[in-house]
Amino acid sequence: MATAWMATVVEADPSARAALQTLSPDFAGLYEAHSRPIYYLCLRLLADPALAEDATHDVFLKVWQRRDQFRGDSTWRTWIYRIAINHCHNLQSAWSQRHIQPTEQDALLDLAGGDDTSPLRVLELRELGERIQTTLDRLPPEYRLLLLLVADEELSYDEIAELTQQTPDAVRGKLHRARKAFAAAFAATA
């Protein structure tokens, strides 16, 4: 996917938001508050801006359809993330049945055992999205998801643990290894 790394940077479109506002101010507020992190998660999990756009639409349509099921046991953010993660996993499962996935993960995990304090550089910002996508694509799916979730400062370790169905301590341990693996893989993209 040659263009998969391209983060879509566009101007805000007030008319698009107004369309939602007229339907339901509450729903428009949810979309306004959470669509960016959800789109980013979809973009980096699916590695394709067009698929991420479709996925974000589908996720928020599910939010609309299931809004009466929200019980307040979690935050809206966590609830919507759960829908998005399941949606992306379902899409990825469908793909993996049709495609053979290249695996470089073992080599990266070996690298991840080394020093993680070496500075990593890119020459231009334009490269950054591409290198981040390449790096994430080379990580085990669990590491990829954990790194993307912890990058959202609104999520606590407890919420990440709940979303990934493990203990907060397990999340901390895996995140430590995930950061090392990311650093190693990022260096390899230079």
Place this chain on the structure above:
Amino acid sequence: MKPPASKLQCQHQTEDNLTAQHGQQQTGREFANADEMLRYDASRTEVPPAVARRLAKSVRQQARPPKRPSGWGLLP
């Protein structure tokens, strides 16, 4: 949530110059860790406006009453 000590560095343009053409001046940027780098990447990634438009259309369609079955549905 103490970040690890690794430094992920890159050359970057300021936010206003994200779409600037090749050859413009760039300044250095250092990321403390993967989290910070991903946060930065997320912060400059906007949701395409088409999503909100499509969503509004989809929600509007959901609100419509179900269509009456057409004559095709009556065929054996």
